[in-house]
Amino acid sequence: MFKVVHYLNQFFANIGGEEKAHIPPEVREGFVGPGMAFNNAFKGEAQIVATVICGDSYFAENTQDALKQIIEMVKKYNPDIFIAGPAFNAGRYGTACATIAKAVKDELGIPVVTGMYIENPGVDLYKKDIYIISTKDNAAGMREAVPKMAALALKLAKGEEIGTPDQEGYIERGIRKNYFASERGSKRAVDMLIKKIKGEPFETEFKMPIFDRVAPNPAIKDITKAKIALVTSGGIVPKGNPDRIESSSASKFGKYDIEGVYDLTSETFETAHGGYDPVYANQDPDRVLPVDVLRELEKEGKIGSLHRYYYATVGNGTSVKNAAKFGQEIAKELIADGVQAVILTST
Amino acid sequence: MRLELGKIYIKDVQFGPQTKVENGVLYINKEELLKEVGGDERLKSIDVELAHPGEEVRIIPVKDVIEPRVKVEGPGGIFPGFISKVDTVGSGRTHVLKGTAVVTTGKIVGFQEGIIDMSGEGAKYTPFSKTHNIVMICEPVDNLPQHEHEEAVRMVGLKAAAYLGKAGKDVTPDEIKVYETLPLLQQVAQYPNLPKVIYVYMLQSQGLLHDTYVYGVDAKKIIPTFIYPTEVFDGAIISGNCVSACDKNPTYVHMNNPIIEDLYERHGKDINFLGCVITNENVYLADKERSSNYTAKLVEFLGADAVIISEEGFGNPDADLVMNCYKIEEKGIKTVLVTDEYAGRDGSSQSLADSTPKADAVVTAGNANEIIVLPPMKKVIGHPEAADVIAGGFAGSLRPDGSIEAEIQVITGATSEVGFGYLSAKTY
Numbered sequence: 205m206f207k208v209v210h211y212l213n214q215f216f217a218n219i220g221g222e223e224k225a226h227i228p229p230e231v232r233e234g235f236v237g238p239g240m241a242f243n244n245a246f247k248g249e250a251q252i253v254a255t256v257i258c259g260d261s262y263f264a265e266n267t268q269d270a271l272k273q274i275i276e277m278v279k280k281y282n283p284d285i286f287i288a289g290p291a292f293n294a295g296r297y298g299t300a301c302a303t304i305a306k307a308v309k310d311e312l313g314i315p316v317v318t319g320m321y322i323e324n325p326g327v328d329l330y331k332k333d334i335y336i337i338s339t340k341d342n343a344a345g346m347r348e349a350v351p352k353m354a355a356l357a358l359k360l361a362k363g364e365e366i367g368t369p370d371q372e373g374y375i376e377r378g379i380r381k382n383y384f385a386s387e388r389g390s391k392r393a394v395d396m397l398i399k400k401i402k403g404e405p406f407e408t409e410f411k412m413p414i415f416d417r418v419a420p421n422p423a424i425k426d427i428t429k430a431k432i433a434l435v436t437s438g439g440i441v442p443k444g445n446p447d448r449i450e451s452s453s454a455s456k457f458g459k460y461d462i463e464g465v466y467d468l469t470s471e472t473f474e475t476a477h478g479g480y481d482p483v484y485a486n487q488d489p490d491r492v493l494p495v496d497v498l499r500e501l502e503k504e505g506k507i508g509s510l511h512r513y514y515y516a517t518v519g520n521g522t523s524v525k526n527a528a529k530f531g532q533e534i535a536k537e538l539i540a541d542g543v544q545a546v547i548l549t550s551t
Numbered sequence: 552m553r554l555e556l557g558k559i560y561i562k563d564v565q566f567g568p569q570t571k572v573e574n575g576v577l578y579i580n581k582e583e584l585l586k587e588v589g590g591d592e593r594l595k596s597i598d599v600e601l602a603h604p605g606e607e608v609r610i611i612p613v614k615d616v617i618e619p620r621v622k623v624e625g626p627g628g629i630f631p632g633f634i635s636k637v638d639t640v641g642s643g644r645t646h647v648l649k650g651t652a653v654v655t656t657g658k659i660v661g662f663q664e665g666i667i668d669m670s671g672e673g674a675k676y677t678p679f680s681k682t683h684n685i686v687m688i689c690e691p692v693d694n695l696p697q698h699e700h701e702e703a704v705r706m707v708g709l710k711a712a713a714y715l716g717k718a719g720k721d722v723t724p725d726e727i728k729v730y731e732t733l734p735l736l737q738q739v740a741q742y743p744n745l746p747k748v749i750y751v752y753m754l755q756s757q758g759l760l761h762d763t764y765v766y767g768v769d770a771k772k773i774i775p776t777f778i779y780p781t782e783v784f785d786g787a788i789i790s791g792n793c794v795s796a797c798d799k800n801p802t803y804v805h806m807n808n809p810i811i812e813d814l815y816e817r818h819g820k821d822i823n824f825l826g827c828v829i830t831n832e833n834v835y836l837a838d839k840e841r842s843s844n845y846t847a848k849l850v851e852f853l854g855a856d857a858v859i860i861s862e863e864g865f866g867n868p869d870a871d872l873v874m875n876c877y878k879i880e881e882k883g884i885k886t887v888l889v890t891d892e893y894a895g896r897d898g899s900s901q902s903l904a905d906s907t908p909k910a911d912a913v914v915t916a917g918n919a920n921e922i923i924v925l926p927p928m929k930k931v932i933g934h935p936e937a938a939d940v941i942a943g944g945f946a947g948s949l950r951p952d953g954s955i956e957a958e959i960q961v962i963t964g965a966t967s968e969v970g971f972g973y974l975s976a977k978t979y
Contacts, residue, residue: 332899368977380898380976382917382959384675389889389970390809391816393859393914397887398821400912401746401857409975410892410913412906 206250206361209278210239211288211304213297216343217257225296227259229270231277238346242287245354250361254281260296263303271307278308285357286312290319290349291326293341298326306333315360319349320375327375335360335374430544433511435534437519437527438485438492438551439477440468449518451478457517457530459537462510467496477518480551492549511543519550553731554781555644557623557724561651564601564683570715572722577651579685579715587714588687593703595692599711600932602654602684605670607929610686612664612937613963614655614701615790616679616801617708619648621716622785630786632767633706634713641782646719652682652803653715655708656933657689660701661760663942665796665963666925666955673925676965678972679803686932687711701760705791708802730781730815732826739854742823749825749855750780750810751846751875752788755800755863756831760793763800763863765829775830775845777853780811783827794864795942797919797965798891804964809971810859810889825853830875832868843874850879857885861969865893865919869904880909891916891966892976896958916966917974919943920958927953 214224216237235243235252243252256277263270278286286308288301298320305316319337320326327336335356339349352373359366369376385392392409399406424430441449447458465472468489475485475492490496493514501507515534519527538546560575567578581599589597602608622628625643628635654667667679674680689704733741754763756771763770765778765788778787788805800808811827818824830846833839850858858879862872869890876886888910892902898918920943931953938949943960950956959965966974 366979368979376978378899379979380892380894380902380918381979382921382974382976384973385975386973388809388813388973389914389916389967389975390813391970392975393810393861393887393889393970394813394817396912396914397748397857397859397885398817400885400887401748401822406912408911408913409977410890410902410915411978412903412908412910412913413901414908415906 205248206284206358207281208242208246208250208252208285208287208357209281209283210235210242210252210255211274211286211301212236212238212255212257213294213300214257214259217255219257225259225261228262229256229258229273229277231256238350241346241350242354245351246358249358250285253283258300260294260300263300264296267303271304274304275307275311279312284314285361286314286316287353287357288316288318290337290339290346290353291324292339292343292345293321293324295325298324299329302326302330302334302336306330309334315357317353317357317360319353322375331375331377332379337373338375424545427507428505429508431509431511431542432498432507432545432547433538433543434493434495434498434514434549435546436493436514436516436549438549439475439518440473440485440489440493440516441476443472443474445474445476449476449516451476451518454518455526457515457534459513459515461512462495462514463512465495466499468493477551492551494549511538511541552642552779552781553729554641554784556728556730556784557644557646558649558726558728559646559719559722560725561648561683564603564651564685566601570718572648572718577648577683577715577718584711584714588707588710591703591706593692593695593699594689594707596690597707598688600686600688602669602686602932604681604683608669609925609928609931609935610654610656610667610684611931611933611935612656612659612941613667613796614660614664614704614793615708616803616963617653617712618803618806619651619653619712619715619719620786620806621646621720623720627785629713629716630709630789632764633709633789637766639782640785640787641779645785646716646722646724648716648719650682651715652679652684653708653712654679654684654686655689655704656686657704658691658934659937659940660697660704661793663794663796664937665941666938666961667963668925668928671926671928672923673962676923676959676962676972676974678964685711685715688932697760701791701793709789730784732779732781732824735825735853738823738825742819745819745821745823746856747825747854748814748822749850749853749858750814750827751850751858751860751879752827752829753860753862753868753871753875754788754829754831755792755794755868757834757864757867761864762791764789764791770829770831771833773829773831775828775842775849777849778827778829780815780824780827783808783811788829795919795960796963797943797960798863798865798916798968800863800967800969801963804967804969804971808969810861810969814859825855832864832871834867839871839874843871843878846875847878847882850884851882855884859887859889861889863968865891866904873905873907873910876910877907886910887912887914889914889916889968889970891968892918893920894918896920896922914970915976916968916970916972917959917976919960919966922956923959925955925957
């Protein structure tokens with residue numbers, strides 16, 4: 205029989221709601237709360253030997269420490285399977301489930317499964333790394349989610365081949381895998397065409413990504429009067445990276461005051477970007493964020509002025525979703541500050 | 552235009568005193584074949600070897616694959632513009648030595664040539680592990696410019712296929728397939744109630760060894776135009792491409808274009824197949840705009856209700872594919888696209904370089920970046936060290952034991968974008 209460790213937050217462990225969200229990690233022998241449903245779904249092939257519980261706020265605020273403690277707790281039971289949640293649409297809980305599941309997978313090398321609603325922020329962060337069963341957005345979906353999570357966990361533990369997202373119920377991980385179809389490509393194309401002509405349902409073999417195309421604004425009429433801002437995805441930050449912008453997959457951007465700064469030097473600025481050789485950017489950060497040139501143009505009257513703040517993030521594996529969110533927030537501030545034009549630099 | 556395609560099934564190929572087909576065996580007089588293809592001063596040597604299905608043989612680097620055919624009745628000859636004059640082909644009768652293929656190899660021209668394994672894991676990915684291959688090994692003189700090298704080898708392949716095809720001229724075919732497309736108005740009238748379908752046939756024309764020829768004309772220089780499907784069966788379109796082996800269309804695949812064959816299968820039953828519009832994939836934006844505008848206009852003018860669009864190559868041509876799709880759909884004409892993917896070795900990256908939400912019906916021939924290990928072979932025809940430099944290979948691809956670790960991109964025909972193969976991909 206496979207040994208399972210289960211992770212729950214304070215709410216699903218029946219400890220309490222938001223007022224108990226600060227509790228640190230603890231471990232209990234056997235199952236707790238929804239663990240009973242999992243044990244039933246395993247049908248004697250696996251059993252929950254321990255349940256790890258942590259408050260959502262505690263995990264969010266002490267992620268690294270909590271993760272370390274939780275991994276130790278899980279390790280002690282030497283399980284064959286790790287299950288987290290399901291977290292439905294609870295954002296912090298979902299992120300915790302996915303973060304812990306990924307760490308358990310990486311460090312202990314055992315199969316992990318979690319479950320959440322498609323819009324839970326944990327999904328975008330970790331769907332490429334782990335199997336996340338797609339659930340409803342609230343706990344009413346427990347009855348549907350548990351059998352799918354249990355079945356997938358057992359398959360993983362037995363080393364069986366994992367089917368497609370449709371077959372298994374997990375959220376698409378976005379991994380393209382080749383297989384030999386039963387008909388040649390040309391025949392599949394003709395069949396698909398005939399279905400499309402007849403208005404019958406057909407399934408495309410490749411879903412086109414939807415790109416967000418932004419129509420360019422009209423050109424600036426008089427650049428000598430314009431207030432111009434610098435925004436970069438090249439990771440130029442004040443030395444020491446005060447906002448701790450991640451070197452890849454950035455989750456935030458920074459806003460930095462360059463009042464009175466005429467030149468970026470290796471003493472004052474650096475790049476936080478982990479996706480290119482940083483030597484030349486660190487030697488002279490103006491190479492990525494051309495403050496020096498814009499100051500000269502400002503002095504010569506060729507531009508109106510350089511905006512007092514610049515914005516920076518790292519465009520290295522940063523998800524399109526995060527990038528779009530940064531863009532919207534930055535644009536809102538720039539418009540409020542009366543900026544007429546922006547120079548965007550990458551790497 | 553009506554063409555009878557007489558298929559002579561060849562079950563073995565051997566060298567012999569006389570080039571002939573007898574009881575399903577193609578015998579080749581080696582000296583005569585070499586004499587027929589020789590005489591180009593740009594080639595230092597030409598040799599020929601045979602490779603059969605199931606043998607532990609690897610052919611590398613493969614430039615082109617051509618099917619031996621011969622014109623038996625009707626105007627013109629095979630490979631118009633190269634081997635024959637430019638008479639319009641595609642009608643009358645043509646014989647095919649089915650089950651054979653001429654494969655050209657020799658010193659690498661550029662970077663983008665392929666591998667054919669006759670057995671093992673790699674054999675599953677190439678259609679040319681199932682054919683009896685007559686391999687032309689062409690070595691260039693020193694310092695021959697690459698485009699001349701390509702041209703010289705291309706001509707050897709075409710000449711060899713035409714020479715061998717003649718052996719089938721007086722042989723009674725095992726099977727005769729008849730294909731017919733009428734002039735447009737008559738064709739429309741023949742099946743007035745069936746949806747009218749055009750095949751938009753994109754030809755690789757990025758230039759610099761990425762060239763396709765139509766009746767001898769470089770496809771870079773064409774304006775999109777109409778071609779009868781049967782013209783293609785007589786070698787009106789031939790490959791001059793040194794692009795990634797997995798998704799270029801070797802001349803053999805043009806001659807056997809499976810989209811044309813499969814559209815004909817449903818012709819008169821579910822659809823009225825009107826013919827093909829050939830277009831190109833030039834690198835300049837203005838060319839892309841002009842060609843896609845022209846393609847959409849022509850498809851509309853011909854009265855199509857729906858089209859299949861096939862791509863050749865990847866990256867830059869993805870833009871042509873998407874423009875063609877977008878502009879044709881904008882005219883209210885339904886599209887299905889055939890492409891392949893470059894989703895990274897782990898399959899997690901963006902597959903295409905361009906996209907349109909209008910492309911809601913896509914057939915994929917698989918992810919060309921997926922890694923494969925090809926076992927060592929007892930015999931290698933050509934130059935195994937090319938594995939390290941061909942597209943899809945990398946330094947160290949060729950291992951000391953003779954095995955090759957590389958992307959399936961290196962395998963000739965692995966991700967055919969005219970759907971010649973069975974490979975596809977799913978999202979996990």
